[in-house]
Amino acid sequence: MDxxxxxxxxxxxxxxxxxFYPAEHAVRTYIFETWRRVCRxxxxxxxxxxxxxxxxxxxxxxxxxxxxxLFNFVDKGKRAVxxxxxxxxxxxxxxxxxxxxYKKPVKWFSIAxxxxxxxxxxxxxREFCQLNCDLFGDRSTGGEAELLSLAIDLFRAFGLTAEDFxxxxxxxxxxxDFLGARGIAPERRPDFLQIIDKLEREPRAVSEPKLAEFxxxxxxxxxxxxxxxxxxxxxxxxxxxxxxxxFVRFDATIVRGLAYYTGLVFEVFAxxxxxxxxxxxxxxDLIATLTDGAVSQHAFGFAVGDVVLEKVLxxxxxxxxxxxxxxxxxxxLDAYGVIADEARRPEALGLFAQLRAAGLRLDYxxxxxxxxxxxxxxxxxxxxxxxxxxxxxxxxxLKTLATRTEExxxxxxxxxxxxx
Amino acid sequence: MDxxxxxxxxxxxxxxxxxFYPAEHAVRTYIFETWRRVCRxxxxxxxxxxxxxxxxxxxxxxxxxxxxxLFNFVDKGKRAVxxxxxxxxxxxxxxxxxxxxYKKPVKWFSIAxxxxxxxxxxxxxREFCQLNCDLFGDRSTGGEAELLSLAIDLFRAFGLTAEDFxxxxxxxxxxxDFLGARGIAPERRPDFLQIIDKLEREPRAVSEPKLAEFxxxxxxxxxxxxxxxxxxxxxxxxxxxxxxxxFVRFDATIVRGLAYYTGLVFEVFAxxxxxxxxxxxxxxDLIATLTDGAVSQHAFGFAVGDVVLEKVLxxxxxxxxxxxxxxxxxxxLDAYGVIADEARRPEALGLFAQLRAAGLRLDYxxxxxxxxxxxxxxxxxxxxxxxxxxxxxxxxxLKTLATRTEExxxxxxxxxxxxx
Numbered sequence: 001m002d003x004x005x006x007x008x009x010x011x012x013x014x015x016x017x018x019x020f021y022p023a024e025h026a027v028r029t030y031i032f033e034t035w036r037r038v039c040r041x042x043x044x045x046x047x048x049x050x051x052x053x054x055x056x057x058x059x060x061x062x063x064x065x066x067x068x069x070l071f072n073f074v075d076k077g078k079r080a081v082x083x084x085x086x087x088x089x090x091x092x093x094x095x096x097x098x099x100x101x102y103k104k105p106v107k108w109f110s111i112a113x114x115x116x117x118x119x120x121x122x123x124x125x126r127e128f129c130q131l132n133c134d135l136f137g138d139r140s141t142g143g144e145a146e147l148l149s150l151a152i153d154l155f156r157a158f159g160l161t162a163e164d165f166x167x168x169x170x171x172x173x174x175x176x177d178f179l180g181a182r183g184i185a186p187e188r189r190p191d192f193l194q195i196i197d198k199l200e201r202e203p204r205a206v207s208e209p210k211l212a213e214f215x216x217x218x219x220x221x222x223x224x225x226x227x228x229x230x231x232x233x234x235x236x237x238x239x240x241x242x243x244x245x246x247f248v249r250f251d252a253t254i255v256r257g258l259a260y261y262t263g264l265v266f267e268v269f270a271x272x273x274x275x276x277x278x279x280x281x282x283x284x285d286l287i288a289t290l291t292d293g294a295v296s297q298h299a300f301g302f303a304v305g306d307v308v309l310e311k312v313l314x315x316x317x318x319x320x321x322x323x324x325x326x327x328x329x330x331x332x333l334d335a336y337g338v339i340a341d342e343a344r345r346p347e348a349l350g351l352f353a354q355l356r357a358a359g360l361r362l363d364y365x366x367x368x369x370x371x372x373x374x375x376x377x378x379x380x381x382x383x384x385x386x387x388x389x390x391x392x393x394x395x396x397x398l399k400t401l402a403t404r405t406e407e408x409x410x411x412x413x414x415x416x417x418x419x420x
Numbered sequence: 421m422d423x424x425x426x427x428x429x430x431x432x433x434x435x436x437x438x439x440f441y442p443a444e445h446a447v448r449t450y451i452f453e454t455w456r457r458v459c460r461x462x463x464x465x466x467x468x469x470x471x472x473x474x475x476x477x478x479x480x481x482x483x484x485x486x487x488x489x490l491f492n493f494v495d496k497g498k499r500a501v502x503x504x505x506x507x508x509x510x511x512x513x514x515x516x517x518x519x520x521x522y523k524k525p526v527k528w529f530s531i532a533x534x535x536x537x538x539x540x541x542x543x544x545x546r547e548f549c550q551l552n553c554d555l556f557g558d559r560s561t562g563g564e565a566e567l568l569s570l571a572i573d574l575f576r577a578f579g580l581t582a583e584d585f586x587x588x589x590x591x592x593x594x595x596x597d598f599l600g601a602r603g604i605a606p607e608r609r610p611d612f613l614q615i616i617d618k619l620e621r622e623p624r625a626v627s628e629p630k631l632a633e634f635x636x637x638x639x640x641x642x643x644x645x646x647x648x649x650x651x652x653x654x655x656x657x658x659x660x661x662x663x664x665x666x667f668v669r670f671d672a673t674i675v676r677g678l679a680y681y682t683g684l685v686f687e688v689f690a691x692x693x694x695x696x697x698x699x700x701x702x703x704x705d706l707i708a709t710l711t712d713g714a715v716s717q718h719a720f721g722f723a724v725g726d727v728v729l730e731k732v733l734x735x736x737x738x739x740x741x742x743x744x745x746x747x748x749x750x751x752x753l754d755a756y757g758v759i760a761d762e763a764r765r766p767e768a769l770g771l772f773a774q775l776r777a778a779g780l781r782l783d784y785x786x787x788x789x790x791x792x793x794x795x796x797x798x799x800x801x802x803x804x805x806x807x808x809x810x811x812x813x814x815x816x817x818l819k820t821l822a823t824r825t826e827e828x829x830x831x832x833x834x835x836x837x838x839x840x
Contacts, residue, residue, distance in 0.1 A: 010474055011513050011710065014501060017470035019514050022528070025467050041776040043753055043783035043801070046445050050437035050547055051471065051533055052491070052503070054430055071472070073493030076537045081434060083472070083503075093431050094439050103800065105786060108442070113471055117496045127470055142786035149773070241766035242773045290431065333463055346661035353569070353662045356461040363463035366525060366562035380523070381463070 016118065016126025026330035028129070030323060031158075031306055031313075032111050035131045038157045039109040042150050044133060047108050049090035055080040057089045057290075065258055069116040071126075083115035087132040088260070088301065092286045095136050096295045099287075104137025104297075125307055134301030139284070144264055144300060145238030151268055151278060151302055152247045155309075159319045162246045164312065165277060169266040170254040172281070174230055184214055192216075193255045200253060225252050260286045264300070270312050277312065278304040328382065335418065336378030337364030340371050340390030348389040351396070351411055355387070358415055362387075387414060436538065436546030446750035448549070450743060451578075451726055451733075452531050455551045458577045462570050464529040464553060469510035471533065475500040477509045477710075485678055489536040491546075503535035507552040508680070508721065512706045515556050516715045519707075524557025524717075545727055554721030559704070564684055564720060565658030571688055571698060571722055572667045575729075579739045582666045584732065585697060589686040590674040592701075594650055604634055612636075613675045620673060645672050680706045684720070690732050697732065698724040748802065755838060756798030757784030760791050760810030768809040771816070771831055775807070778835055782807075807834060 013019050020028055036046070055072045072082035084090060087110055095106065110132050118124040133150055135143050148167060155165050175196065179189050195210045208218045229250035239245050256265040256279050265281030280302020288296040313319040337352045339345055348364070355362050363381055365374055378386045379401060388397040394411045398418070409417055433439050440448055456466070475492045492502035504510060507530055515526065530552050538544040553570055555563050568587060575585050595616065599609050615630045628638045649670035659665050676685040676699050685701030700722020708716040733739040757772045759765055768784070775782050783801060785794055798806045798821060808817040814831045818838070829837055 010476060011517050013470045014472055014474060014499065015497075017472060019470065019517075020468040021514065021518065022465035022467050025465075028468075029466065037779070040781050041779060043781055045442035045751060046449065047442050048440040048445055048448075050433045050439065052434060052437060052535070052547065054434060056430060071493075071495060075491060077435075079434065094441065097431050097439075098441065103797075107783075115472070127472065138786055140787040146786055153777070237766070238769065241769040243770065244773075331465060346657070349658065349661040350663065353664075357573070359457070359461060361460050361463055363527075366558055366566055367560040377523075 014126070015120055016124070018125065018127065022331065023327055026327040027310060027323060028306065029330060030326035031309060032129075034157050035109075035111060035154060035304070038150070038154050039131070039133060042107070042146070042153075044107040044109040044150070046110060047091070047094065048110050048112055049084070049087070049094060051084060051113065052081050053084050053090060055082040057093065058082055058085060066116065069118060071115045071117055084112075085114055085116045087112060087114070087130065087303065088134075088258075088283065088286070089290070091132065091134055091301075092283075092290055092299065095297060095299075096287050096291045099295045099297060102136075105143060106136040107134075108136070109133045129306040131304040132301060133280075133303075134299060136297050136299050138300070139298040141234045142238060144282075145235055145242075147280075147300055147302065148235075148239065148248065148266065149242050149244055151266070151280075151304075152244050154304060155268060155277065158309075158313055159322050160312070160316065164272070164316055164319075165247075165268055165270050167248045167266050168251040168254045168269050169232070169235075169248055169264065170250065170252055171230065171232075171264050172255060172261055173263060174252055175255065178224060179214075182215065188214070190259045194257070196253055196255045197257050227252075256281050258283075260289075266302070268302075268304070270308070272315070273308070273312055275308050275312075277308050278302055332361075332382035332384070333363055333378075334360040334383070335362045335385045335387050336374070336381060336383035337362055338371060338374040338378065338386050338388040339365060339368075340374075340388055341393075342368050344389050344391070344393045347393050347411070351387070351389065351414065355415060355418070360415075360418065385418060434546070435540055436544070438545065438547065442751065443747055446747040447730060447743060448726065449750060450746035451729060452549075454577050455529075455531060455574060455724070458570070458574050459529040459551070459553060462527070462566070462573075464527040464570070466530060467511070467514070467528050468530050468532055469504070469507070469514060471504060472501050473504050473510060475502040477513065478502055478505060486536065489538060491535045491537055504532075505534055505536045507532060507534070507550065507723065508554075508678075508703065508706070509710070511552065511554055511721075512703075512710055512719065515717060515719075516707050516711045519715045519717060522556075525563060526556040527554075528556070529553045549726040551724040552721060553700075553723075554719060556717050556719050558720070559718045561654045562658060564702075565655055565662075567700075567720055567722065568655075568659065568668065568686065569662050569664055571686070571700075571724075572664050574724060575688060575697065578729075578733055579742055580732070580736065584692070584736055584739075585667075585688055585690050587668045587686050588671040588674045588689050589652070589655075589668055589684065590670060590672055591650065591652075591684050592675060592681055593683060594672055595675065598644060599634075602635065608634070610679050614677070616673055616675045617677050647672075676701050678703075680709075686722070688722075688724070690728070692735070693728070693732055695728050695731075697728050698722055752781075752802035753783055753798075753804070754780040755782045755805040755807050756794070756801060756803035757782055758791060758794045758798065758806050758808040759785060759788075760794075760808055761813075762788050764809050764811070764813045767813050767831070771807070771809065771834065775835060775838070780835075780838065805838060 059067050066085040070082045070085055075081050113127055113129055115127050118126060135147050179192060192214050195207055199207055211221060232250055239248055254265060254267060260283045261281035262284045263282035267276040268278035270277050282300045284298050313323050337348055339348045352362055352364055383401055386399040386401060395408050396411050396414060397406055397408055399406045478490060479487050486505040490502045490505055495501050533547055533549055535547055538546060555567050599612060612634050615627055619627055631641060652670055659668055674685060674687055680703045681701035682704045683702035687696040688698035690697050702720045704718050733743050757768055759768045772782055772784055803821055806819040806821060815828050816831050816834060817826055817828050819826045
């Protein structure tokens with residue numbers, strides 16, 4: 001980036017926030033459009049909620065893990081509000097309010113921006129985008145398989161394979177059984193799950209004393225983790241039928257951080273990066289919590305972030321090539337209008353308006369310019385054709401820029417020649 | 421809306437904020453996609469900026485009209501920040517930082533959310549969406565005509581005609597001449613323009629004393645407004661060439677509220693609603709102000725809001741029909757998979773996965789259900805076809821739901837029969 005020297009820091013975005021210039025925006029569009037296409041093929045319907053929500057939605061209702069990272073403040077009407085740090089409380093709130101209006105199962109997705117005041121490390125951003133997919137009013141294995149399949153196909157759609165990612169799946173129920181057998185009360189279990197959640201990232205010397213507080217020894221834990229996974233047979237059969245068995249592994253250390261999960265939990269893991277690309281789980285109690293019991297509804301969902309996904313897509317050669325092609329295609333023009341005779345500008349503008357109305361992406365010089373310069377602009381813009389208007393009007397020349405071949409045709413035939 | 425009684429108010433979005441359930445989201449998507457298609461045909465490139473910006477971007481730099489309406493606060497890092505109330509300062513900041521990287525003219529657009537703490541009246545929202553279109557590095561009449569044409573075509577693309585809207589165009593220069601001739605200093609002129617801006621909405625009894633402070637009588641003002649418009653000849657000729665002359669009127673009372681405008685200003689006006697659908701103007705000094713003179717660049721742009729536009733589209737019968745058809749199409753399924761024999765669920769799941777991978781939008785029952793109920797679900801979802809998998813596998817039945825006609829075919833032929 002070629003930054004002029006005297007510009008002050010305040011012209012940069014806030015730390016952790018991003019400017020999306022056209023090239024970066026095209027990448028975001030490629031990711032969003034791919035997400036949207038796959039979700040729609042699965043018959044999920046798109047929704048969105050407000051960017052700002054009452055702070056209590058995160059503080060009281062949803063476990064509170066994210067409160068320390070909230071962009072929260074008091075608005076001009078004395079309301080305690082927060083920029084949304086995740087979608088789940090919003091979509092649970094929305095479903096609760098209109099629960100009776102929608103036949104179940106409800107399949108919803110959203111693509112939206114979120115805000116967390118994270119420490120500036122590890123490439124973490126303070127404004128990021130997420131795809132959220134949720135299934136309400138269903139507790140079937142078929143429903144869980146449908147959502148896991150969607151999570152897999154969302155990554156396959158970018159060209160990623162089972163070598164690049166897999167799902168790590170678990171059921172929090174296995175820990176309920178483990179802890180129940182040891183007489184550990186339900187209210188202490190979230191703290192225990194935090195230890196399991198960090199097991200992969202923290203050394204034994206950190207985890208072991210924490211386990212001791214629950215009278216669980218390191219050896220006892222390892223023995224439990226080495227046991228065969230509980231029966232996920234019906235779920236596996238559903239995934240096998242879709243040809244997706246190879247993408248799924250069961251792993252008792254996966255519990256996911258958020259307190260509201262109640263059953264099946266999973267993450268999409270990229271082993272080459274050691275990072276999760278997505279995560280989610282069943283949260284059958286959240287809607288009842290939000291509504292003080294007035295509405296109760298089964299819920300199962302996951303979120304995919306844009307930041308780690310883009311890193312992974314750029315690291316794998318063939319997914320990187322696809323991404324770069326999408327950026328190139330987003331900026332390319334169908335045609336560039338060359339005005340070779342300024343006296344014909346009015347006729348040229350009329351023709352260009354017709355071509356654009358037919359859906360062609362067309363640019364042209366806003367003011368008089370030398371013909372050679374106009375062709376340079378056409379090449380620089382990646383235009384497929386130059387439409388040359390000159391003294392021969394109403395005859396025009398059509399030049400295919402890649403092959404430098406040229407043909408003449410009548411102005412009213414241009415659209416048909418350009419294949420529209 | 422059928423709201424269960426015991427739900428508390430806190431489950432509703434904050435006042436002035438919106439939940440977009442799928443039906444409302446489909447309307448938003450229809451508007452956004454139409455905007456995007458037209459902007460791309462004009463060779464504008466899409467960008468976006470951060471939702472949160474340093475407060476000083478609005479307080480010190482851009483005239484300050486919107487400061488009283490800011491959602492502003494101090495973040496956890498002691499920064500004074502604000503949710504963006506408009507895009508112009510952000511895009512001017514972005515262009516300034518990378519001015520040297522982009523060949524001029526630069527044609528950029530964005531579709532984004534904005535936040536203003538407005539009084540709850542007149543259907544004004546606190547979170548709303550805007551399309552912003554800007555042209556940088558150009559001061560030609562051709563560039564101004566290009567942007568005005570884009571503003572017109574953005575509304576024609578929804579089916580609106582010259583009966584539904586027109587542009588009211590002016591040049592602030594006419595007021596500079598008027599005020600200069602009366603010896604009124606440049607620093608007092610923004611206050612005078614505020615009077616002109618409100619002339620249409622305020623009664624004479626309010627405006628007249630304000631004018632008197634500038635030693636301008638009511639009669640003197642009316643005489644000036646009755647004078648023929650200054651020469652917009654070249655601009656009119658450009659619009660005439662594009663067949664858009666009928667959409668443009670010149671009106672000296674149009675000055676637009678924002679202080680940073682320097683020359684041509686305009687609004688898109690819907691006479692039947694008495695409301696502006698869009699507004700903008702030339703702001704040639706803003707980039708130099710932001711950069712303390714380090715970068716200077718011509719700039720001309722406008723914004724379209726989503727709220728008034730949707731109201732107008734719903735009020736005009738044929739644009740309402742288009743909007744409703746877009747909502748219907750957004751939710752309709754290509755096919756519904758009917759599993760008539762649960763023993764064939766694995767084969768059905770495999771086939772459905774193939775159909776979805778080919779781009780079809782398909783749903784099916786997540787758990788066993790009676791065949792009649794499955795057909796009801798297919799109808800309710802507006803599916804075009806039912807794909808019936810039963811004991812005859814690998815033969816399947818294809819039912820066209822509108823005509824209730826049915827044909828049998830082999831599973832591997834389904835995709836071809838469905839026209840993919």
